[in-house]
Amino acid sequence: MSDNIPVSPTMAKVRLTLFGVGVVGLLLGAYFLVTKQNPMQIVGVAVWLLGAIILHDAILSPIVLGVSVLARRAGRRVSRVVLVIIQGAVVVGAILTLLVVPEIYAKTLTPANDTVLPFDYAIRLGLMWLGLIIVTGAVCALYLRRAARRA
Amino acid sequence: MQTQPVRRLLLNLQKSVAAPTRNPRLAVVLGRFLATAFLICFATGLYSHFLQDPLPWMHFPTSPANLYQITQGIHITAGIACFPLIFGKLYTVFPNLFQTPLITGFKGLLERASIALFVGASLVEIVIGLLNTYQFYPWPFGFRETHFALSFVIIGSLAIHIGVKLPIISKYWKKIDGYGPGIRQSAEERELVDAPLIDAVPPGIQRAPGVKQAAGLTGMLFRWIDDTPSVDEMPADKRETKVPHHSSLSRRGFLATIGAGVGAVVLLTAGQSFAFLKPFNVFAPREKGIGPQAVPINRTAAAAQVTETAMDASWVLTVKNGSIAQTFSRAQLLALPQTTVDLPISCVEGWSQMATWTGVRLQSLVKAVGGGSGAALTLTSLEKEGGYRVTQMGSEYVSDPTTLVALTLNGETLDIDHGYPARMIAPGRPGVLQTKWLSSLEVS
Ligand code: HEM
Numbered sequence: 001m002s003d004n005i006p007v008s009p010t011m012a013k014v015r016l017t018l019f020g021v022g023v024v025g026l027l028l029g030a031y032f033l034v035t036k037q038n039p040m041q042i043v044g045v046a047v048w049l050l051g052a053i054i055l056h057d058a059i060l061s062p063i064v065l066g067v068s069v070l071a072r073r074a075g076r077r078v079s080r081v082v083l084v085i086i087q088g089a090v091v092v093g094a095i096l097t098l099l100v101v102p103e104i105y106a107k108t109l110t111p112a113n114d115t116v117l118p119f120d121y122a123i124r125l126g127l128m129w130l131g132l133i134i135v136t137g138a139v140c141a142l143y144l145r146r147a148a149r150r151a
Numbered sequence: 152m153q154t155q156p157v158r159r160l161l162l163n164l165q166k167s168v169a170a171p172t173r174n175p176r177l178a179v180v181l182g183r184f185l186a187t188a189f190l191i192c193f194a195t196g197l198y199s200h201f202l203q204d205p206l207p208w209m210h211f212p213t214s215p216a217n218l219y220q221i222t223q224g225i226h227i228t229a230g231i232a233c234f235p236l237i238f239g240k241l242y243t244v245f246p247n248l249f250q251t252p253l254i255t256g257f258k259g260l261l262e263r264a265s266i267a268l269f270v271g272a273s274l275v276e277i278v279i280g281l282l283n284t285y286q287f288y289p290w291p292f293g294f295r296e297t298h299f300a301l302s303f304v305i306i307g308s309l310a311i312h313i314g315v316k317l318p319i320i321s322k323y324w325k326k327i328d329g330y331g332p333g334i335r336q337s338a339e340e341r342e343l344v345d346a347p348l349i350d351a352v353p354p355g356i357q358r359a360p361g362v363k364q365a366a367g368l369t370g371m372l373f374r375w376i377d378d379t380p381s382v383d384e385m386p387a388d389k390r391e392t393k394v395p396h397h398s399s400l401s402r403r404g405f406l407a408t409i410g411a412g413v414g415a416v417v418l419l420t421a422g423q424s425f426a427f428l429k430p431f432n433v434f435a436p437r438e439k440g441i442g443p444q445a446v447p448i449n450r451t452a453a454a455a456q457v458t459e460t461a462m463d464a465s466w467v468l469t470v471k472n473g474s475i476a477q478t479f480s481r482a483q484l485l486a487l488p489q490t491t492v493d494l495p496i497s498c499v500e501g502w503s504q505m506a507t508w509t510g511v512r513l514q515s516l517v518k519a520v521g522g523g524s525g526a527a528l529t530l531t532s533l534e535k536e537g538g539y540r541v542t543q544m545g546s547e548y549v550s551d552p553t554t555l556v557a558l559t560l561n562g563e564t565l566d567i568d569h570g571y572p573a574r575m576i577a578p579g580r581p582g583v584l585q586t587k588w589l590s591s592l593e594v595s
Pocket residue numbers: 188189192193195196197199200201203226227229230231233273276277278279280281282283284295296298299302305499500501
């Protein structure tokens with residue numbers, strides 16, 4: 001990617017330093033892992049790392065791709081600004097959902113005491129989506145009214 | 152205009168991958184935020200680590216008293232903010248995934264490997280960090296050790312990644328030369344630079360730094376799609392002529408979305424760490440002001456198996472310095488001069504709670520057994536087991552006048568879940584080191 005950009009001598013030095021820092025970091029990380037965890041645990045870490053890469057590259061990316069294709073198809077019928085607003089709202093809601101779903105699950109595992117995971121996160125997540133829909137609807141309506149007035 | 156369905160689908164596919172949000176400048180903008188958040192997490196994480204496992208020469212500030220409350224609150228909050236940032240970042244570089252051949256030469260292999268490591272380690276790091284705050288540990292390895300080791304892997308692979316991309320990063324650092332100042336481009340061409348990374352790139356724009364025509368299979372695929380008569384051959388009224396408008400719209404929309412995502416996750420969770428955000432605490436795993444005596448807890452007396460020993464009428468606190476030892480019953484401690492301080496309980500999990508404590512200055516107990524001002528202590532709890540049953544306290548905390556053997560909390564007798572009959576409370580330390588159910592203090 002960086003092929004067509006010339007590299008100045010200073011930049012080359014900075015680069016070398018960064019590579020040095022990088023290698024030291026990787027070695028330290030490996031050292032801490034190997035000295036503090038037993039082989040089975042290290043295998044566990046490796047499996048999680050691999051799982052994260054696979055989850056990202058093989059599952060999430062194609063899903064995102066599919067969704068954006070759908071959105072773009074809809075884009076022919078709907079105002080682009082409205083589409084961008086709705087897309088943004090869905091993404092924000094999805095991120096919050098991703099963070100809260102494991103929390104809902106964790107709460108089913110009997111937390112250590114009443115001050116751990118004190119809320120009803122499922123209901124709150126539902127209310128969040130409701131609020132998001134209302135706010136997004138209002139923003140879109142506002143935009144469309146303004147656009148209509150301008151036109 | 153008639154387009155074959157398959158081609159139309161592919162055209163859509165290509166257009167969506169070549170969305171204007173994915174371009175070097177945007178990757179740099181997001182990368183800067185992400186790198187900043189990572190470095191903040193790394194620094195605050197290291198601080199938390201060394202507070203718990205200090206190197207022999209280390210001393211820590213005891214003021215401001217809420218220093219750890221702030222650093223660890225920032226750690227968790229910046230950590231949660233990493234989620235939208237990393238998703239956005241991965242999205243901006245996402246077309247690179249569809250590039251074939253995947254690996255070009257040794258340099259390419261190193262580049263790919265460092266990125267794979269970086270992505271994998273970052274995702275695992277933030278996910279286990281988040282789940283840890285839910286006290287949910289579905290992994291077969293030690294959290295602290297792995298979270299610690301991976302933080303070095305992340306910073307290391309991040310440094311390598313930045314090194315590899317340095318030319319591009321410096322080129323796109325400032326907005327003004329965000330589009331390759333060496334190349335004369337019309338405004339429209341510049342806007343196009345925003346768009347394609349793997350698209351069939353117009354020749355003039357291919358010279359822009361960091362813009363690369365996709366090679367191999369993907370490139371062929373996209374070139375084939377591009378043969379499809381598209382916008383230009385549509386009737387004029389249906390033509391998408393306003394490329395600049397569109398690309399900048401979706402770029403702004405994208406940045407606004409990531410910004411809103413960061414804003415939402417922070418606003419709706421940071422109330423567990425920062426009191427002024429408490430009204431917005433919707434999703435945090437903790438809430439300020441709940442629990443016995445309005446202070447949340449992690450380990451209950453039952454979990455620590457101290458319900459009997461802590462209530463035993465013959466309980467005494469033993470204070471030792473070499474061969475000198477003194478014991479204090481709770482009544483004797485209460486008879487000593489009492490000090491009241493406001494100090495937070497600040498958990499490693501990021502939540503915290505300010506509270507008012509009354510008890511005996513630790514300093515005076517240490518003096519009673521002849522300990523000097525440089526004395527450090529070994530604290531032992533009644534707990535039957537656990538990693539924090541026996542802990543060390545550095546001399547900076549022992550000599551601090553606000554460090555107390557606390558007997559009351561918020562004006563009431565210490566609740567058993569808060570460490571009755573007596574607990575330690577010191578400024579600037581993580582909650583795990585604020586030993587509850589004290590049994591003995593020994594000058595070390
Ligand atoms: C790139 C991001 C991150 C880096 C570099 C990082 C780094 C660190 C480091 C070095 C420690 C000290 C570990 C030790 O005491 O040995 C730590 C502790 C911790 N981190 Fe992170 N962290 C990151 C993200 C997160 C996230 C996203 C969360 C949660 C939302 C999180 C939660 C925690 C917790 C709960 C601890 C305390 C562990 C303990 O002492 O028991 N971290 N982090």
